[in-house]
Amino acid sequence: MYSVLFGSRGSTHAIPNSLSYKTYYFYQKIDHFGFLSNATFKQRYLVNEQHWHQENGPILFYTGNEGDITWFCNNTGFMWDVAEELGAMLVFAEHRYYGESLPFGEESYSDAKHLNYLTSEQALADFAVLIKALKRTIPGARDSPVIAIGGSYGGMLAAWMRMKYPHIVVGALAASAPIWQFTDMVPCDVFYKIVTNDFHKAEKGCAESIRGSWKAINNVTSTAEGLQWLSSEFSLCAPLKNKVEAAAFKSWLQETWVNLAMVDYPYEANFLQPLPRWPIKVVCQYLTHPTVPDQQLLQGISKAVKVYYNYTGNAPCLNMSQTATGSLGAMGWYYQACTEMVMPMCSNGVGDMFEPQAWDFQAYAEECRALFGVTPRPDWADTIYGGKNIKSHSNILFSNGGLDPWSGGGVTKSLSDSLVAIVIPDGAHHLDLRYNTNYDPQSVMDARDTEVKYMKLWIKQAANSP
Amino acid sequence: MYSVLFGSRGSTHAIPNSLSYKTYYFYQKIDHFGFLSNATFKQRYLVNEQHWHQENGPILFYTGNEGDITWFCNNTGFMWDVAEELGAMLVFAEHRYYGESLPFGEESYSDAKHLNYLTSEQALADFAVLIKALKRTIPGARDSPVIAIGGSYGGMLAAWMRMKYPHIVVGALAASAPIWQFTDMVPCDVFYKIVTNDFHKAEKGCAESIRGSWKAINNVTSTAEGLQWLSSEFSLCAPLKNKVEAAAFKSWLQETWVNLAMVDYPYEANFLQPLPRWPIKVVCQYLTHPTVPDQQLLQGISKAVKVYYNYTGNAPCLNMSQTATGSLGAMGWYYQACTEMVMPMCSNGVGDMFEPQAWDFQAYAEECRALFGVTPRPDWADTIYGGKNIKSHSNILFSNGGLDPWSGGGVTKSLSDSLVAIVIPDGAHHLDLRYNTNYDPQSVMDARDTEVKYMKLWIKQAANSP
Numbered sequence: 001m002y003s004v005l006f007g008s009r010g011s012t013h014a015i016p017n018s019l020s021y022k023t024y025y026f027y028q029k030i031d032h033f034g035f036l037s038n039a040t041f042k043q044r045y046l047v048n049e050q051h052w053h054q055e056n057g058p059i060l061f062y063t064g065n066e067g068d069i070t071w072f073c074n075n076t077g078f079m080w081d082v083a084e085e086l087g088a089m090l091v092f093a094e095h096r097y098y099g100e101s102l103p104f105g106e107e108s109y110s111d112a113k114h115l116n117y118l119t120s121e122q123a124l125a126d127f128a129v130l131i132k133a134l135k136r137t138i139p140g141a142r143d144s145p146v147i148a149i150g151g152s153y154g155g156m157l158a159a160w161m162r163m164k165y166p167h168i169v170v171g172a173l174a175a176s177a178p179i180w181q182f183t184d185m186v187p188c189d190v191f192y193k194i195v196t197n198d199f200h201k202a203e204k205g206c207a208e209s210i211r212g213s214w215k216a217i218n219n220v221t222s223t224a225e226g227l228q229w230l231s232s233e234f235s236l237c238a239p240l241k242n243k244v245e246a247a248a249f250k251s252w253l254q255e256t257w258v259n260l261a262m263v264d265y266p267y268e269a270n271f272l273q274p275l276p277r278w279p280i281k282v283v284c285q286y287l288t289h290p291t292v293p294d295q296q297l298l299q300g301i302s303k304a305v306k307v308y309y310n311y312t313g314n315a316p317c318l319n320m321s322q323t324a325t326g327s328l329g330a331m332g333w334y335y336q337a338c339t340e341m342v343m344p345m346c347s348n349g350v351g352d353m354f355e356p357q358a359w360d361f362q363a364y365a366e367e368c369r370a371l372f373g374v375t376p377r378p379d380w381a382d383t384i385y386g387g388k389n390i391k392s393h394s395n396i397l398f399s400n401g402g403l404d405p406w407s408g409g410g411v412t413k414s415l416s417d418s419l420v421a422i423v424i425p426d427g428a429h430h431l432d433l434r435y436n437t438n439y440d441p442q443s444v445m446d447a448r449d450t451e452v453k454y455m456k457l458w459i460k461q462a463a464n465s466p
Numbered sequence: 467m468y469s470v471l472f473g474s475r476g477s478t479h480a481i482p483n484s485l486s487y488k489t490y491y492f493y494q495k496i497d498h499f500g501f502l503s504n505a506t507f508k509q510r511y512l513v514n515e516q517h518w519h520q521e522n523g524p525i526l527f528y529t530g531n532e533g534d535i536t537w538f539c540n541n542t543g544f545m546w547d548v549a550e551e552l553g554a555m556l557v558f559a560e561h562r563y564y565g566e567s568l569p570f571g572e573e574s575y576s577d578a579k580h581l582n583y584l585t586s587e588q589a590l591a592d593f594a595v596l597i598k599a600l601k602r603t604i605p606g607a608r609d610s611p612v613i614a615i616g617g618s619y620g621g622m623l624a625a626w627m628r629m630k631y632p633h634i635v636v637g638a639l640a641a642s643a644p645i646w647q648f649t650d651m652v653p654c655d656v657f658y659k660i661v662t663n664d665f666h667k668a669e670k671g672c673a674e675s676i677r678g679s680w681k682a683i684n685n686v687t688s689t690a691e692g693l694q695w696l697s698s699e700f701s702l703c704a705p706l707k708n709k710v711e712a713a714a715f716k717s718w719l720q721e722t723w724v725n726l727a728m729v730d731y732p733y734e735a736n737f738l739q740p741l742p743r744w745p746i747k748v749v750c751q752y753l754t755h756p757t758v759p760d761q762q763l764l765q766g767i768s769k770a771v772k773v774y775y776n777y778t779g780n781a782p783c784l785n786m787s788q789t790a791t792g793s794l795g796a797m798g799w800y801y802q803a804c805t806e807m808v809m810p811m812c813s814n815g816v817g818d819m820f821e822p823q824a825w826d827f828q829a830y831a832e833e834c835r836a837l838f839g840v841t842p843r844p845d846w847a848d849t850i851y852g853g854k855n856i857k858s859h860s861n862i863l864f865s866n867g868g869l870d871p872w873s874g875g876g877v878t879k880s881l882s883d884s885l886v887a888i889v890i891p892d893g894a895h896h897l898d899l900r901y902n903t904n905y906d907p908q909s910v911m912d913a914r915d916t917e918v919k920y921m922k923l924w925i926k927q928a929a930n931s932p
Contacts, residue, residue, distance in 0.1 A: 033499045035805040035840040036582040116502040128849050164630065166859070167852035339501040374501040383594050386633035391931065393632070394858055465857065 001153050001178065001343075001406065002066075002262070002272065002328055002429075019074060021046040021090070026133060028096070030103045030117050032125035041103040043126055046073050046092040048080075053087030054140035058459050061146050061169065062092040063127055063161055065154030066336070069094035069101075071327035072154065075271060077435025079149060082452055086459070089144070093130055095123050095157075098329040112373040115335050121384065123157060128165045145462035147455055148172040151430030152406065153333075153341075160385055163393045171395035171458035173451055174411075175430035179398075181343040181409025183378045185387055188346035188359045190408030195261040196352040198403050203284035210257060210287065211353040213301050214250060216294035221246035229295070234302045237317035252320045253301070254354055256308050259324055262429040264403050267439035272324035274311050277439065283307045338368035342378040343409070394418040395458055399447055401427025420454065422447045467619050467644065467809070467872065468532070468728070468738065468794050485540060487512040487556070492599060494562070496569045496583050498591035507569040509592055512539050512558040514546075519553035520606035524925050527612050527635065528558040529593055529627055531620030532802070535560035535567075537793035538620065541737060543901025545615060548918055552925070555610070559596055561589050561623075564795040578839040581801050587850065589623060594631045611928035613921055617641040617896030618872065619799075619807075621864075626851055629859045637861035637924035639917055640877075642896035645864075647809040647875025649844045651853055654812035654825045656874030661727040662818040664869050669750035676723060676753065677819035679767050680716060682760035687712035695761070699768045703783035718786045719767070720820055722774050725789055727871050728895040733905035738790035740777050743905065749773045804834035808844040809875070860884040861924050865913055867893025886920065888913045 025042040046069060052059075060079050064072055073092040083090055094101040097118040102108040109115060127148075135141045148169040150158035155177025162172035180186050200207040220226035221240065230249075231239035240246055263271050264280045276282045286303040289296075309318045337343065344361070347354035361378060368376050381387070395418050398411035402425035414421045424432060426441035432448055491508040512535060518525075526545050530538055539558040549556055560567040563584040568574040575581060593614075601607045614635040616624035621643025628638035646652050666673040686692035687706065696715070697705035706712055729737050730746045742748045752769040755762075775784045803809065810827070813820035827844060834842050847853070861884050864877035868891035880887045890898060892907035898914055 032846075033585060033587055034582040035585075035843070036578050038841055112502050116500045119499060119501075121499055125850070132845070132849060165852075167855035168849075375504055377501070379598075380498075383598060383634075384591070386631075389633035392860055 001333070001341075002259075002324060019048070019080065020050065021048045021073065021092070026130050028126050028129060032122055032129070041096070041101065043096065043130065044069055044094040044100045045130065046070065046090075048083070048090040051083040051087060052089035056140065056143040056145075056463075057087040057089065058455070059089045059091055059131075059134070059141065059144050059146045060086070060455075061127070061131060061148050062090070063123075063148050063150040063154050063157040064093050064095040064098070065150060065152055065157065066095060066098055066333040067325075067328040068099035070099070071325065072151075076149070076151065076433045078433045078448060078451075081436050082448075082455075085452065086455060089138075089141070091134065093127055095154075096126055097332045097335075109331055109335075115372065115374075118332060118335055118339075120157060120160065120336070120340055124161055124164055127157070127161055128168050131168050145170040145459050147458060149175075149433070150177070151175040151433045152177065153336075155430065159396050159398070162396050163385065163390065166394070170462045171397070171455065173397045173399065173455070175399045175433045176401060176404055176406050176410065177398060178343070178406040178409030179385065179390075179411065180388060181406065182381045182387065183342065183344055183361075185382070186409050188344040189348060189351060191345050191405045192258075192347040192352040192354050194403075194405040194408050195258050196354070198261045198264060198280055198405075199257065199284060199287075199353065202278075202280045203288055205288040205290045206280075206284035207353040208290035209297060209300060211349065212290050213253070213297055214349075214355045216297050217246065217250055217253075219294050220298060221249075230298065233295075233299060234305065235315075235317045237319045248320065250355065252323065253305065255323050256305055257353075258405060260308055261403065261405050264428040265431060265434070266426065266441055267437050269434075273308055275308065276311060279307060279311075335372055335374070338372050338374055338376050340377065340380050342376045342381070344378075391415050391419065395454075395461075396420075397422060397451055397454055399424065399427075399430070399432050399451065401425075401429060401431050403428045404430075420450075422450055467799070467807075468725075468790060485514070485546065486516065487514045487539065487558070492596050494592050494595060498588055498595070507562070507567065509562065509596065510535055510560040510566045511596065512536065512556075514549070514556040517549040517553060518555035522606065522609040522611075522929075523553040523555065524921070525555045525557055525597075525600070525607065525610050525612045526552070526921075527593070527597060527614050528556075529589075529614050529616040529620050529623040530559050530561040530564070531616060531618055531623065532561060532564055532799040533791075533794040534565035536565070537791065538617075542615070542617065542899045544899045544914060544917075547902050548914075548921075551918065552921060555604075555607070557600065559593055561620075562592055563798045563801075575797055575801075581838065581840075584798060584801055584805075586623060586626065586802070586806055590627055590630055593623070593627055594634050597634050611636040611925050613924060614638040615641075615899075616643070617899045618643065619802075621896065625862050625864070628862050629851065629856065632860070636928045637863070637921065639863045639865070639921070641865045641899045642867060642870055642872050642876065643864060644809070644872040644875030645851065645856075645877065646854060647872065648847045648853065649808065649810055649827075651848070652875050654810040655814060655817060657811050657871045658724075658813040658818040658820050660869075660871040660874050661724055662820070664727045664730060664746055664871075665723065665750060665753075665819065668744075668746045669754060671756045672746075672750035672753040673819040674756035675763060675766060677815065678756050679719070679763055680815075680821045682763050683712065683716055683719075685760050686764060687715075696764065699765060700771065701768075701781075701783045703785045714786065716821065718789065719771065721789050722771055723819075724871060726774055727869065730869050730894040731897060731900070732892065732907055733903050735900075739774055741774065742777060745773060745777075801838055801840070804838050804840055804842050806843065806846050808842045808847070810844075857881050857885065861920075861927075862886070863888060863917055863920055865890065865896070865898050865917065867891075867895060867897050869894045870896075886916075888916055 027040040028043045030039045069092050079090050104114045107114050146169045148158035148161040155174035156179050158172040159174035162169050196207050227240045259272050267277050283304040286300040344359040346359040347357050349356045397420050399422040400407035400410040400412050412421050424443045424447045426443050431444050490511050493506040494509045496505045535558050545556050570580045573580050612635045614624035614627040621640035622645050624638040625640035628635050662673050693706045725738050733743050749770040752766040810825040812825040813823050815822045863886050865888040866873035866876040866878050878887050890909045890913045892909050897910050
């Protein structure tokens with residue numbers, strides 16, 4: 001998940017190597033769970049066989065999430081890094097309703113009727129059907145063990161794939177997968193607390209400055225001149241005109257801090273946005289004096305925000321409507337958040353640096369009905385995927401970064417010998433899935449070693465059971 | 467499953483004890499897997515708490531199959547027999563589209579659109595949602611371990627319930643559940659071979675007589691007088707008029723032999739029909755001379771068939787349109803067989819006593835399209851439920867009767883320490899789920915002991931894991 005709020009989004013990433021894959025399309029049934037229609041759509045998937053040991057060598061299968069699959073392919077260097085060692089084929093499967101995999105083409109998002117097949121269950125069934133077809137049709141793949149890999153929502157799908165289709169995938173690496181960020185599983189304030197902590201640890205005064213900024217914005221935007229001054233100071237493409245837009249401005253800032261926490265990587269990277277090494281440290285150098293007057297505080301915030309939105313120096317102005325890459329499918333994710341993926345979030349301004357905001361399911365549901373004509377089912381994820389009661393499953397690695405706000409809803413303690421939690425204290429959102437670099441902290445190198453060790457174990461287990 | 471052929475059905479059973487249960491209704495979403503509509507229907511369920519240990523005592527949950535739930539309730543004496551020993555609450559949940567649990571009332575079967583929510587996945591989701599609601603609302607049930615129990619298709623659902631919702635049921639007793647009676651899992655002729663073997667073992671010449679009867683029928687029905695003679699000899703309510711009806715007559719006989727194999731119980735019972743003790747033995751006493759002339763052979767067949775259809779002596783004539791109890795929902799099962807539950811069957815007249823009939827999926831699919839406007843998906847059950855590759859699951863008992871033709875598609879060898887096969891050599895279709903009687907063979911008594919032992923183990927496991 002690259003969005004917490006209505007109106008948030010995820011970002012393109014420079015491709016470190018030139019990746020070589022072939023693009024294919026597979027005809028999937030639009031509805032796996034009903035027989036009224038046999039209509040199909042073309043699901044895109046990408047394949048690299050360069051290092052594959054053709055006689056039943058393993059398949060690493062990326063369970064695509066809410067965006068263009070080429071973007072996930074380019075940002076999951078880990079799979080490319082380990083392919084040779086494992087003799088693995090790489091497959092990246094696009095999630096329905098994202099990228100090119102649109103069940104009803106341009107009509108896919110037109111109304112609730114067309115959106116009706118955008119569910120995690122249908123997506124998992126797509127993956128299951130595709131994997132069976134690949135094993136049936138690719139010479140030498142019949143007995144290939146398949147490992148599901150994914151990050152964020154894709155990590156949830158990887159874990160659920162193993163839970164629901166253990167006959168199809170021998171194991172799963174679920175990176176930064178907040179499978180417990182649902183109602184009554186973790187406290188709703190855990191997410192913003194972690195974001196806050198990242199800023200708090202980066203520099204003295206940083207979290208406090210942000211906490212103080214909300215009131216400063218309220219003060220400044222109470223006058224027309226203030227609105228104008230703020231718009232100019234932040235180089236906004238569309239100047240703020242009133243209180244409602246000032247509120248949207250605060251939401252945009254909040255999302256910016258969240259995104260920074262997600263991508264606080266130890267090297268220059270372009271995931272949600274092009275950013276420097278350890279971007280929160282860079283941001284926080286402008287936020288060391290929380291008690292200065294309002295305008296001075298907001299000048300610091302402006303400089304900080306521009307690290308995120310204009311690290312390249314090429315942005316003529318800041319556009320509040322886009323906080324991250326266009327490769328993510330924002331509308332699709334909002335729909336999913338409005339149906340199955342109801343993830344309660346709250347803040348109180350004390351344990352965190354944000355304005356107090358309670359979790360209000362009724363208001364949330366109203367917004368969903370207004371936007372899509374659907375009513376969220378907050379209990380469903382627990383019913384179908386088991387919530388905290390998942391010990392009977394096996395062969396799932398849950399990796400989480402200590403810097404990543406989504407780790408609050410993740411599995412950070414091992415549940416059994418084969419439901420293993422891997423914590424990367426210095427890691428942000430699925431850092432372990434990214435390419436090896438010279439800047440990697442020891443913790444992520446250790447995590448990847450553990451991940452490869454378990455994958456080899458699963459492959460061996462599969463070879464030993466006929 | 468109480469039907470193999472298009473046109474077969476399952477029968478009411480005398481209630482041995484006066485069962486005391488309360489009837490409830492629960493509002494279920496018609497579509498658990500889509501958000502276009504939140505429409506609900508009333509699912510019926512029956513509850514007995516007489517022996518329940520209210521502080522987290524176990525719940526035995528019958529996963530209802532293709533018929534009126536009161537009929538399954540009355541024919542699952544095992545649950546009533548063990549309730550006291552286990553301190554268990556009994557719940558019998560009706561399967562959607564059967565009995566009173568009709569999603570669209572009288573319209574439920576009107577067309578493919580209304581039938582679209584009749585799937586095993588939706589039924590399992592109903593059970594999951596209902597169990598969660600019971601545990602939430604019944605005082606003392608919050609931490610009650612739930613064990614899924616079912617026979618036949620209900621046994622498949624019990625097993626699948628544990629596979630797909632292991633967080634909701636701690637284990638499953640899947641009695642006579644042919645979870646492998648799908649494409650490419652077992653030979654298609656296994657079913658009729660077992661039927662044949664039952665008749666073969668019962669009496670010398672019996673299977674041979676039946677094998678010879680098909681040709682005798684062809685011979686006799688080649689003339690108008692023959693058709694008339696046969697109709698009269700069999701006391702058919704509607705005399706046979708032509709070749710097409712003669713073919714239907716043969717199908718009806720075939721189904722009769724199948725049903726006898728299913729209900730070859732060691733005592734008088736009324737499950738599919740009122741029948742004597744070991745009915746195949748009774749039937750076979752009329753079928754000891756396979757080489758007699760056609761009419762004489764068919765006179766024997768007629769006497770045999772009347773054991774099944776007129777044991778009570780009250781039937782004024784034999785009605786070919788009904789082979790078993792009206793408590794089963796034949797139409798619903800045909801629809802399920804035409805969508806997910808595609809179970810290949812074939813005979814060759816050599817290894818079995820039936821006319822040679824190859825498995826012809828194309829013809830089958832055509833019939834489904836004509837009947838319901840749907841096309842069967844023969845691979846789907848394997849994709850969603852794992853086929854033969856189910857070793858990663860746990861806590862499932864698969865019991866099968868050696869006399870039961872469905873045992874050919876069942877799990878008759880243990881797959882692991884906790885996927886345990888129980889074979890009852892003298893048992894017909896889910897004999898173990900019926901009441902204890904003085905006529906029970908030792909094998910079924912042993913089976914029930916094993917079943918109780920494992921249920922106690924699961925209950926203990928659940929108590930030990932918080």
